[in-house]
Amino acid sequence: MHIRKSPSWQLSEAEATPETVFLNRRQIMAGGLAAGAIAASSGLNISKAFAQEGRAALEADRNESFELDRGLTPEDVNLNYNNFYEFGSHKEIASAAQALDPRPWEITIDGMVEKPIKMDVDDLMAKMTLEERLYRHRCVEAWSMTVPWIGFPLRKLVEMAAPTSGAKFVRMETFNDPDVARGIKTQPWYPWPYVEGVTMAEAQNDLSFLVVGAYGKVVANQMGAPLRLALPWKYGFKSIKSIVRFTFTDERPVSFWEQLQAREYGFWANVNPEVPHPRWSQATERVLHTGDRVPTQLFNGYAEQVAGLYEGMDDLGDALYR
């Protein structure tokens, strides 16, 4: 018999999220209880989770063309509610993720390019003009957040890479070190490393953003330091964290989640309220922190910028999800 371990977020969100635990802890903190007491009661090292306060400041002018229809998710909420399976299959990986050392960090650009490149993330950042963008983020589990990301368009990395004319996709890969990320060691049934991919047209769309910072600082480990992707019109799992490799290829990459469950986590993964996940509705989403339940928008509200990418696809409804 074939037994497959399912990640917790393959459950419906209500089942998967230890929401009451999460909210209670936040209330306790607001009440000013000592971190040690909270850590003891929750099994979490809260003081370590907040050690990110020491991250370096990162300044960038805000690009005002990206407006939000709701408030920003508070930084401490984003720092303590994360999906990063390398560190565990639940949301409270902030403390475990402190084992990651994001400096120095070598990035490889290879495949169908004129000349493969190896480059340190700081050198890459120095080459790029950084900007701040306020983006919505919609997880496939039906929760959402907003983030003031700092970074540069993925298009700029594509230009630097100079792909050859045959390149059709960009494949991206996360670091894969079981000594750093205990989830890799304790969950060997997953197809590590985490992989994602986009078409060249998607990569060159202005919305595709490579993130190196958030909330005016270098991006926190748990949010995907030192370099992650933000694709705000797609479900969150496409926004791969802690990237070490970009490979230009003519073969469609098969992503981490697609390898596990292609029917549920397909290549396109464009946000679409009308196409339910096979096990739950995508019609609405829960806004992190406020808890508001709001209608989900086609392409997560970014249709104007990206709908053209998918025009003429045979079966649009299907393609939007898969």
Ligand SMILES: Nc1nc2c(c(=O)[nH]1)N[C@H]1C(S)=C(S)[C@@H](COP(=O)(O)O)O[C@H]1N2
């Ligand atoms: N390498 C890697 N990238 C990842 C994930 C992951 O488990 N590993 N989870 C994805 C999912 S499902 C979501 S919703 C977002 C979460 O980003 P956040 O923790 O900054 O909110 O990261 C995405 N990128």
Ligand SMILES: [Mo]
């Ligand atoms: Mo997600």
